[in-house]
Amino acid sequence: MAKWCHRFSPTTGLELGDSPETILLDATNLAPLYGSEESFAAQVIEGFRRLGLEVRGALASSIGAAWAVARLAAAGGERLTVVPSDQTQDALAGLPIAALRLDDGLRETLQDLGVQRVGDVLALPRDQLRSRFGPQLLLRVDQSLGVAREVFAAVEPPEELVVEQSFEYPQSNREALHGIVDELLRRLAWMLARRCAGALRLACRFECEGAPAAELEIGLFQPTADPGRLLEILELEMERLRLRAPATAISLRAVRHGPLAERQGALFDEQRNLESSWRLARLVDR
Secondary structure: OOOHHHHOOOOEEEOOOOOOOOEEEOOOOOHHHHOOHHHHHHHHHHHHHHOOOOOOEEEOOOHHHHHHHHHHOOHHHOOEEEOOHHHHHHHHHOOEHHHHOOOHHHHHHHHHOOOOEHHHHHOOOHHHHHHHHOHHHHHHHHHHHOOOOOOOOEOOOOOOEEEEEEEEEEEOOHHHHHHHHHHHHHHHHHHHHHOOEEEEEEEEEEEEOOEEEEEEEEEEEEEEOOHHHHHHHHHHHHOOOOOOOOEEEEEEEEEEEEEOOOOOOOOHHHHHHHHHHHHHHHHHHO
């Protein structure tokens, strides 16, 4: 499932452990692609729901805080909890000390001393945390609060790149659907560019309410990660597409992709030849 989540974020991974139960996604710099980080997180939750999976998620400024809130904060049964960066400590304070991801022995020692919640730990003098309990407790506190840097091991992305958008209400307006496809193409192009790759074959699928899905594919002469060019070609096919019912979701897949052509440093005849090749590619794609 962590690989499946690459359709939302280019960096996904699993919590450490023999039987991981938590998927981690990096939301850094994704807000412009989704409108906001909250919208990004909501799309992830909705994606799991469409798979028939009920999950709980949290969006926070640190891995530790997101893990703790998603796993341990009841939040009235909310599927998604957003923790503003200036409220991280408050969100953690009422959680049991298991939220700090401590070794069993250290957690039991703290509980025996009457330290039951994260707030109890935060109330202790910092200079005593290391001297009395060793380095792990202070490190976990600082990681959860975002004071100490923490990273996770990312899983390799699947060969086929996918982005998708689901709708709260079925959508039939053509202009709105084209706008959503444009947004998805920008997200897909960003994912391709991070790999220094371009799409060679692109599939667009429209899930329809109570009707079979509609899908179209386009092939390209040369790899490209230019969303404008991809949209230009895709819109030609979309004009001929007929949806049998309003759409409930749209997904884009880079079925095939390849390395982008190196265009820098070409001079005179080489540059003219390359530009001619790109003009030919645009003509063939159409």
